[in-house]
Amino acid sequence: MGRRVIWTVFQKELLDLFRDRKTLLGTFLVPLVIIPFVFFLLGMSYSNVEKEARAYVPIAIHGTSGLTAALEKIPGARILQPENAEQALQGGMLRAIVTIPSGFDETIAAGRTGALTVAYDSTNQKSVYARDVIEQTVKAYSQEIVAQRLQHAGLSPKAIEPIASTYQNVATEERLSGGMLAGIIPLMLVVSLASGGVAAANDLVAGEKERGTLESLMTAPIAANHILTAKLLAVMVMSTMSALASLVSVSLVLSFGPLDTEGAGFSLGFFSPATLLVLVLTILLLAAMFAGLELVLSTIAKSFKEGQTYMSGIIFVAMVPSYMLMPLNPVDIPFLYYVLPVFNGVALCKEVFYGRVDPVHGLVGLGTSLLYVVVIIAWSSRLFRREGAVVKN
Template sequence: MKGGWWIVFRKEFKELVSDRKMWVGSILLPLLLMPCLMLLVAKLQAGAAEDAQKNITVALVGHNARVEQTLAATPNVQIQPEQDPMGALKNGDVRAVVTIGEQFDQQLQAQKPATISIAYDPSNQKSDVAHGVVQGALQALGQEMAAERLTKLNVSLDAVKPLDVKSVDASDENQKAGSALGFIVPLLLVLSCVTGAMPIATDTMAGEKERGTLEALLTAPVPARQVLTGKLLTVSAMSFISALVSTLAMVGTMKYMPNITGDSDLKFSLSFLSAGDVGLILGALFFLCIMFGGLMLGISSLAKTYKEAQTYLAPFVIVAMVPVYATMMLSAKEIPVQYFWLPVLNVTALMKEVLYGVTDGTHVLMVFASSVVFAVIAVLITSKLFRRESLIVKG
């Protein structure tokens, strides 16, 4: 029967349209949950950073008028007397302990380096921030003292500064934006492909087997191969739609994030991507959706019940996240060539290149060739499982 796969596809899709829980899991949750999570994380990070910069309590051990004046004049720094400074640091009562050496004044008079130390707790974010603030203030004081010594010796400050090292930013704004988004965008899109396909694959295979409707479908005048094709297209389509919805939600969130959080630094944009760049990403995601859809359908056919299939498919979330984390610390120009041949890693690597603006034509061909191969393998595995009556018929 010609066009049987299309009949199955329409039948499955109509059932999905009328199934609220599927749309909630595949469309509404990504549309609402992703922006909320992104805004919540951004708001918490901004609040934590702001709080860490305020009320920087410091315990001072030893005495030197100039050091005390410098710390007291530093914004948000408060010198707090403590009987047990190190104990107060460990308990979180102070964020740093500044210890002035016993020979501090004598060393200064002898024009030798004067000893001063800053104790802090790197495991405490607030203490770590306090260390940076106090260290910066004391370094500025040290430079001021050095300039005074040179003035007494009639030596110019430039005379002891043989090098004037300047940093030049060689990247453009688009590369900065792409580098910042190079982790969150691939992670969000790959996870969306998995979460969009999972409930559909579970219901359309294990769910129908449990309800007994799969056996009835296979008795219809439609070849089993076309039944599988229709189901595969349904799962892949919902996976792809979920990725698109998540992308739209992410773009909208990034656009309005500065207004919502009140932080103008949280400004990201994907406007630098061309139509060709978007096409490459969507094309790679298309084959990734087919691969995930095929594998999930096959594994779902191994389950006897809907809940059992959910258990089997849950590890796919971890499987999808690991490759993204594997490329997290890699620059788009440092990705090993073999990554473009490996499943999921290849799509993640391509997205990083596209976002950074260094797309390589050879890498694109490698990604699409390997993606097609993996998608075909996944479909063949599922097709082989689908032909086994013991895995399809209930009981």
């Protein structure tokens, strides 16, 4: 009987949510439209800046040297001599200023070290690119001089390179792909789980309370826990669907977008049955935890607008752990994070996308997440049974 009641209320709540345009927009618009659009704009912006930086490299050269000819051969280089070079550099008309002191070639010919100065603007990415290509050109020119000096001394260039090192990357292609995704997807996943159910939770309790429909539902011969369970499941469904939409949108961006991800598209090669199970359980537990917390806040709120204010904190709770763990490799994540709420979910997601989940971390992370879910749902149930919390004031 209880399951049938829960299923009936759940179907009714879910149907109402799908009829609400605001809820659908909040759940699917951000992950399916805005996220790919933002990634596309970022990719196009960086791509255009790089193309422009390579195509046109205006630099000023003060002084003369054999190095000048090498600088003039830089692809896209244009040698300019404005009246005020420093002002032109700050204004973006120049990308760099190379100052070669007098007697530079004579100093080098005497076997000593010649010093030159390269001025650039670190706040301008095009200027930074110009500095890099100038540095490469100067380094190549310097190596030619070293080779000539060694030849005159009767030595081989290998005389100054006594050790040859070979570096082998042991990371598999799947792990490289997973490592790229592990920096992005846990953030998108957790934030989507938190934000995807906000509109639904706020409407199912605070909204119905304001409209007076929740009071009518509570007076029906249905246990309050059954109503709460149905609403919790409805919010979880919306959160999970939002998270899945985020996964799809990010994978499409990484696979077909303009961003240079070094071939790290959305690949399932690093998944195993065990890691896939951990990912599914982590998503479900995070969805339940966020859904329970959102229902608590929605129950406390006296109006729909007040509920929206409270819900803004949920996004913050999701973003802080995600950003803190974003740069970390799973081997560098402290064990304490597998005990803390939300942190444990983000940490487990990173391990999943790196292709290996430590059994102890998995048990501790999932176990503590389950404990937090039980506590939050118990808190939500206690609030929900209070007449003053569900009846419009």
